[in-house]
Amino acid sequence: MFLIKTWDLLMEESPEEDVNIEGAVNLKARPISDYKVRLAYGDLTLIISMIRDYIKGLDQMCEDGDLKINPIEYKAYYRNKFLKIADRISEQIEYDYDTHLEKCVKKLGKESKSDIGGEALSLALKRK
Numbered sequence: 317m318f319l320i321k322t323w324d325l326l327m328e329e330s331p332e333e334d335v336n337i338e339g340a341v342n343l344k345a346r347p348i349s350d351y352k353v354r355l356a357y358g359d360l361t362l363i364i365s366m367i368r369d370y371i372k373g374l375d376q377m378c379e380d381g382d383l384k385i386n387p388i389e390y391k392a393y394y395r396n397k398f399l400k401i402a403d404r405i406s407e408q409i410e411y412d413y414d415t416h417l418e419k420c421v422k423k424l425g426k427e428s429k430s431d432i433g434g435e436a437l438s439l440a441l442k443r444k
């Protein structure tokens with residue numbers, strides 16, 4: 317529940333202005349196609365939050381030994397790939413996930429970032 321409240325607060329603080337995403341290319345299409353996508357700023361911040369929370373869940377599963385893929389492969393490849401995606405979006409829209417998360421945690425009156433929502437996310441990931 318804490319995780320959902322945090323996401324709600326993150327969304328409240330994000331303006332709902334559309335952001336153009338240009339240059340997305342579909343290499344499988346013939347002919348190769350460029351796409352222009354418009355998303356609300358708040359939607360992009362939510363995507364960043366979901367990726368970062370997904371990484372936290374996978375990190376926890378890796379620590380617990382419940383990750384179905386090789387932990388070394390995860391840390392060397394997948395974790396970095398997911399972080400790069402979140403960081404690229406963050407940089408382009410000038411959004412600092414860690415700063416916003418810290419503000420939301422304080423707003424909810426929590427001292428630490430560990431919460432039942434994070435545990436629930438981890439459990440849900442384990443079931444998949």
